[in-house]
Amino acid sequence: MTMQAKHWSSLIQPGITAIVGAGGKTTVLAKLVEYGGLEGQPTLVTTTTKLYESQVALWNPYYGTDFNEAEEACHKAMHRGRCAAWFSGVDGTKVTSLPAKAIDEMHMVHPKWQILVEADGAKEKWLKAPKNSEPVIPTQTNTTIGVVNLQMLGTQLTPEHVHNIEEVSAIMERPEGAVVTPSMLARLVLHPQGLFQYSRGRRILFCTGYDTVQHRIIDDFLDRLADSKLAMIVLADGYKASCEIARVLRWQ
Template identity: 70%
Template sequence: MTTQTHYWNRLIKPGIVALVGAGGKTTVLSKLVEYGRLAGQSVMVTTTTHLYESQVAQWNPFYGTDINKADEACTAAVLKGQCAAWFTGVDGTKVQALDSKQIDDMSKLHHKWQIIVEADGAKEKWLKAPKTTEPVIPELTQTTIGVVNLQMLGSSLDEEHVHNIELVKDIMGRQEGAIVTPSMLAHVVLDKKGLFQYSKGRKILFCTGYDTVQHRVIDDFIDHVVDSDITAIYLADGYKASCEIRRIIQCR
């Protein structure tokens, strides 16, 4: 077993896993599908927000609201060793969300599946804080993976990099243009209105961009978040197709 397989397999288990945050959620979703299938885990993908149709087309999704028809289509895919995917429809370039109950009901039917839910939108930015209406996380979620891009460390607090910047500024207590420090980023991770707002189950902090920032700066950030209710911290190079886990820090 390769190191990458071993690392990713620690995130692969039956139940609902919700992805929140910014700077690599869809990449983490794709990696969980890839390594889940290699491990023989039955996998279904969906969203409570939006995904581009082009991002999910490879999984031949079922579109519709009828759970019986969705169950039939998704089960057929799983029995063929494929990733199942279910969305309510397509609007322009994006697939449309399921509601939490639909996802919970599918999980009740197939408690041995891993159902991966993109539960938060960030408009491809590196960092975000959620509005009061987000993220939308199913009740039966067993793991919430919060994603942050470490490239924010040393970067400017601006709209180019940050989604919902006014909310992030409030949490950090800084003005636009400030350089993001480890303690400022930690505030977004730990604040009750921050990264893990409305999270359920165990909390996993997944940090992308590990190869782009001096490790002493990253270690400073970790020191600020390690003594919390986060279960584990994953540190990964890149944040797109090249994403590879380099370190795992077990916190609890």
């Protein structure tokens, strides 16, 4: 097993994993599919928000709301050694969400499946804070992975890189245009209405862009998370297709 496979394996498990935040959610989801497949882990991908159809097309999704038909389609995909994907439909260029209740039901019927749920949207920005209505996380979720892009450290809070900038500014207690510091980013991670709002199960912080920021600055950020209830912190080089895990820190 390669070191990358070993690192990703620490995130792969049966049950529902919800992925929230910004700066690499869909990348993390795709990597969990890839390495889960190498381990022979049956995997189902879905969402409680919207995803671009182009991002999920390679998994040949089942579209519809009939549970029995969806279950049959998932079985067929897994029998062929592929990842299964289930969405309620297509709206323009995006696939549409499933009710959290349907995802919970699929988990209860198939507890050995890894069910990966992209649980909020960020419009491809590097950072976000959720609105009151999000994320939508199934009640049976046993892991929530929160994603942030470390490239925000030293970068100004602007709509170019930040989704829901008003919420982010309020949590960080800094105005739009302020330069993000380690303490500000840690505040977003730890705040009750921040990155892990409504999270369930163990909480894993996944940081992309590890190779783009001076490590003394990242260490300052990590020090501010020392007393958090995070189960794990993952530091990954790159962003999107180039994402590779560099370090895994087990917090608890």
